[in-house]
Amino acid sequence: MPGMLSKKGLKIASVAGVPIYVSWTWWFFAALIVVLFRPTFARALPEASDGWTWAVSAFFALIMFATVLVHELAHALAALSFRWQVNEITLNFWGGATVYEHSGQGKAQTPLRSLFVAIVGPISNLLIAGAAWALLQILVDTSGTTQVLLGVTVWTNLLIGVFNLLPGLPLDGGRVVESAVWAATGSRARGMRAAGWSGRIIVGLLVVGGIVVPLAQTGIVVPLAQTGDVSIFGILIVIMIATMLWQAASATIRAARMQLLAEQMRITDLMTPVQTILADTSISKLVPLLTGTRPGFEYQQLPVAVLDVDQASGGEVLVGVIDYAALGTVPRSAWHLPVSTVSRAVNPQAQIQATDTVPDLFTTIMAHPNDLIAVVDTTATPHRIIGIINPDTLAGRLYA
Numbered sequence: 482m483p484g485m486l487s488k489k490g491l492k493i494a495s496v497a498g499v500p501i502y503v504s505w506t507w508w509f510f511a512a513l514i515v516v517l518f519r520p521t522f523a524r525a526l527p528e529a530s531d532g533w534t535w536a537v538s539a540f541f542a543l544i545m546f547a548t549v550l551v552h553e554l555a556h557a558l559a560a561l562s563f564r565w566q567v568n569e570i571t572l573n574f575w576g577g578a579t580v581y582e583h584s585g586q587g588k589a590q591t592p593l594r595s596l597f598v599a600i601v602g603p604i605s606n607l608l609i610a611g612a613a614w615a616l617l618q619i620l621v622d623t624s625g626t627t628q629v630l631l632g633v634t635v636w637t638n639l640l641i642g643v644f645n646l647l648p649g650l651p652l653d654g655g656r657v658v659e660s661a662v663w664a665a666t667g668s669r670a671r672g673m674r675a676a677g678w679s680g681r682i683i684v685g686l687l688v689v690g691g692i693v694v695p696l697a698q699t700g701i702v703v704p705l706a707q708t709g710d711v712s713i714f715g716i717l718i719v720i721m722i723a724t725m726l727w728q729a730a731s732a733t734i735r736a737a738r739m740q741l742l743a744e745q746m747r748i749t750d751l752m753t754p755v756q757t758i759l760a761d762t763s764i765s766k767l768v769p770l771l772t773g774t775r776p777g778f779e780y781q782q783l784p785v786a787v788l789d790v791d792q793a794s795g796g797e798v799l800v801g802v803i804d805y806a807a808l809g810t811v812p813r814s815a816w817h818l819p820v821s822t823v824s825r826a827v828n829p830q831a832q833i834q835a836t837d838t839v840p841d842l843f844t845t846i847m848a849h850p851n852d853l854i855a856v857v858d859t860t861a862t863p864h865r866i867i868g869i870i871n872p873d874t875l876a877g878r879l880y881a
Contacts, residue, residue, distance in 0.1 A: 489571055499557050499567045501550070506574035511542040518633075525629045537626055544634055546572065548606060548641060553577040555605040559598040563588040566848070575725060576641070582847040590844070592664035592672070599656030606642035610635045649680030651729035669840065670744055673737035680730030684723045691719035739876065743839045751842065751875060752835075752856045752868030755786040758820055760800055765816040767803065767823075786855075786866055787824040796864030798829045799855035828852040834859050835867060846872045 490504040519538040526534060553570045556579040560567050564587030568580040581598075588594065613634040620628060646654040655676040663672035695716075743751065756770050770785055787801035801824030808823040831849035833842055835858050845854055856868040 489569070490573075496554060496570075497558065497561055497567075499561070500569050502569060502571045504571055504573035507546075507572050510574045511546070514542040514545060515539050522629065526626060529626070533626075537630065540630065541633055544630065545637060548609060548634075548638055549577045551605050551609065552602045552641065552645075553579045555601040556598055557581065559601045563594055563598075565590075565598075575722075590669075592660040592669075595663070596657060596660035599653045599660070602653050603642040603645040606638040606645070610638035610642065613638070647683050648676075649683035649726070649730060650676040650733045651680065651726065652683070655680050655730075655733075668741070668744060670737045670740035673733050673740065677730045677733035677737060680726060680733065684727045684730065687719060687723050687726070691723075692716055740839075740843065743842075743875075746839060748833060748835050748837055748839065748842060748856055748870075749868070751839070752870050753784060753874070754868050755784045755802075755866065757786045757788050757797070757866055758803075760787050760789050760821040760824070761819045763817050764808070764811060764820055764823060767808075767820050768816070784869060786869060787820055788866055789829070790863075794863060796857070797866045799827055799832065799853070799866050799869070800824075800829050801826045802853065802869070827855075829855075831855065832857050833870075836860075842870070846870075846875075 489502040490507070492500055492502050494501045515535070515538045518541055519534055522537045522541070523529070523531070523534045526537065529537070549572055550570075553572070557567045557570055560579070560581040566582050566587070568582070570579050571577060613631045617628065617631045617635070620631070645652050646657075648654040648658045650656070650659070650673075658679050659669070659672035659676040661672070662675040663669045666672070758767055758770065767785065785803040786799055787803065788797045789800045790796070791798050801821065803820065804823055804825045807825075811818065811823060828849060831845065831852035832855040833845045835856050842854070850872060852872075854870040854872070855866050856870060858865045858867045
């Protein structure tokens with residue numbers, strides 16, 4: 482419901498089932514906009530009162546809010562059009578972020594679809610800029626508050642749209658690079674790596690253009706505080722943006738490295754083999770599977786998967802894994818109890834076929850990020866569970 486508070490910020494609405502949050506950092510950003518732009522509006526509206534210029538500056542902050550919201554909504558609605566899962570939209574100090582992921586129930590993720598979801602955000606800003614410019618052309622009174630606000634709307638949306646089209650992650654233009662390399666090579670991981678490195682190049686150019694060149698023009702022997710040509714605040718903003726972009730680009734490169742390594746493997750290379758037992762089997766039948774002398778220890782052995790049987794197909798379904806801590810609390814007199822009483826339940830829908838590809842695995846993990854993934858051998862009839870994949874364990878192996 483709107484107005485709900487959370488760690489993510491203030492939930493203001495939901496659109497198509499997607500919650501929209503306003504981060505606490507956005508309020509600081511809004512206040513900064515009001516304070517910094519108020520002198521600009523005072524010069525643009527010399528006959529206006531101080532109170533009015535403060536109000537105009539506050540309204541400009543709302544325009545910025547709407548601009549970023551439209552940008553993020555464009556991403557969200559594009560992803561939803563492919564039936565992908567959109568988790569949330571968050572507006573923050575840096576603008577906004579739309580968190581979405583490919584859903585197994587949605588259309589397959591392709592370079593073209595990924596490109597479409599990325600590009601609609603900047604396009605929405607350019608369309609707003611065009612609409613505001615068109616209104617300026619038909620405006621009878623070319624002075625006053627309306628003209629000023631339309632003017633800043635044009636330039637703000639042009640800036641946001643063009644900046645986001647720069648070819649480097651995490652900017653939307655980086656997704657364009659990713660999609661192009663993905664389409665050319667057939668590997669999304671290679672696309673991610675190229676977009677991450679281009680993002681680092683963007684950071685380098687930003688630092689040169691926003692810090693090095695202004696300082697060189699001013700002369701480093703002149704104290705910064707005494708020059709009117711270099712803004713300390715502007716340099717700090719460039720440093721903050723560059724740091725954020727560098728961290729995001731570096732994270733993308735690390736993720737690409739992990740995915741490239743995984744793409745060279747098969748599902749069976751990435752899984753952990755398991756021993757299996759049916760959920761209604763007694764604990765006494767479980768004990769011989771253990772390598773320890775008695776239950777209750779963290780045994781150095783294969784995990785024991787607890788299975789059920791699908792009544793329609795007769796195939797095995799993973800419903801749990803043995804919890805050794807719980808097993809250790811069961812006295813021998815209670816070994817007649819079913820193993821389901823000492824197992825940790827898992828999501829039976831989280832599964833992948835042993836013959837599937839690694840990209841299919843990543844799609845499954847995105848759809849079930851907190852679940853163990855059962856690996857199913859479909860070459861046998863009925864189907865058998867032959868292993869499990871823990872997303873956390875997999876990440877540890879690939880990052881090592």
